[in-house]
Amino acid sequence: MxxxxxxxxxxxxxxxxxxxxxxxxxxxxxxxxxxxxxxxxxxxxxxxxxxxxxxxxxxxxxxxxxxxxxxxxxxxxxxxxxxxxxxxxxxxxxxxxKREIVTMGVEGIDPRASVGTYVSPHDWNALIADPETIVIDTRNDYEVAAGTFERAIDPKTASFRDFPAWFRAERERLLGEGKAPKVAMFCTGGIRCEKSTAFLKAEGVEEVFHLKGGILKYLEEVPEDESLWRGECFVFDERVAVGHGLAPGTHTLCRSCRRPLNAEDRASPLYEEGVSCAACHGERSEAQRASARERHRQVLLAEARGMAHVGARFPAKGEESGAA
Known part of the structure; x- marks a missing residue:
């Protein structure tokens, strides 16, 4: 192993x-x-x-x-x-x-045939610090909110399916005219960048790079005092987020909308543990909040008895899971 x-x-x-x-x-x-x-x-x-x-x-x-x-x-x-x-x-x-192991929704994109240039975690800092390099975070808005790299552009997408349309709409602004700049992209574990770099190559962008192993490998291998990462990395499980050295992070999860919450988010008067946060409070009816409140009560009772409570919950924001 x-x-x-x-x-x-x-x-x-x-x-x-x-x-x-x-x-x-x-x-x-x-x-x-x-x-x-x-x-x-x-x-x-x-x-x-x-x-x-x-x-x-x-x-x-x-x-x-x-x-x-x-x-x-x-x-x-x-x-x-x-x-x-x-x-x-x-x-x-x-x-x-599934139809795709990471859903982009663009026909004909095959990372096995064409993909960007892999960059090791130890070479990543030099690439993204270069002012001639455009750095793009391919993750979704709620993931970027927990942490990202210095100089990274946030597409503010709600789903990876939105990335192709975002790039096509922003291409001229990003790449300009004449010789195109280098484009460096990253994601949590590397898989979304396999597709996003293959997509950019299919769109005619030549110098496309991506972080090999994703943010997780970077946080594992690059010492914190040398790191250009800021914040924590959202992960799709009950740890919620991890930091340098893949140590457990400080974010918790809103059980209603599945957004990661930092200390400031949890201090909002609209935050109620297990029920809603400031971002989704207005998206839920009082009946939904009452239902979530009862479920949270049952979860706490189960925990007090040393039992696991697994019940229905609202779908996660976005559709990604796994090593994205």
Whole structure:
């Protein structure tokens, strides 16, 4: 197994691989079986273009699942990033079939055929500090709010599906006339940049770069005193966010809209734990808030009894999950 450097009791693995999957249903069923056999929880997405997801469990259990995935056709080089958690960050195990492992919605984009130039975390600072480089955060608005790189442009997208339209609308302003500048893009774990750089290449942009391993690998490898990252990195599980060294962050989650909340957000008079935050208070009816209030009461009762409470909740903002 890859080296896992953390002292936490739970190992978390964010992984993805673009590869041809001939029988998604068969792979889904076998993945579900191996995850169940190893007491693994999390989410894995399977599509004709590959696999993507984040899972958690014991170090040995994660090793077994990763070994199974890497034994599949064209998946030996599956990208995996490891971190730790003090407690299990997922409630259940889900293996789902999707049209895409990360949804962009543009036909014909194939990262296996054309993709941007990978830049290692240790070379990333020099690239994005260059004034001739345009730096674009490909994540969604609520993720960027938790943290981003210096000089990064925030597209303010609510979904990765919005990125192509945003770029096409802003292309002239971003790239100007004459020789196009270098474009450096980044995302949480690297997978969205596989598609976004392939998309820019298809749009005729030549010098396109992306952070290999994403923000997670950068935070793992680059010392904080050398870092150009500001804030925390939102992750799609109960840890909510992580910081340098992939240490647990300080953000919590609004259980209504699934936005990450910092200390200032939680100090708002419109914030009610388990019910709403300032951003979504006006989006919910009083009946919805009452329902959320009762659910939160049940969660607290279950926690007091040492039990897990898993119930219905509002959908997450955006559609991404896994190693995005």
């Amino acid at each position: 890859d080296r896992v450097d953390h002292a936490m009791p739970v190992t978390v693995a964010a992984l993805y691989r673009f590869a041809h999957v001939a029988d998604c249903a068969d792979l889904r069923d076998r993945l579900a079986q191996v995850c169940a056999a190893n007491a693994i929880k999390g989410t894995l997405l399977v599509a004709p273009e590959g696999i993507n997801g984040t899972i958690a469990g014991t170090t040995e259990g994660i090793a077994a699942v990763v070994a199974f995935i890497r034994a599949q056709p064209d998946m030996a080089e599956t990208d995996v990033k490891y971190s730790g958690a003090a407690a299990m960050p997922f409630h259940r195990m889900k293996v789902r079939i």
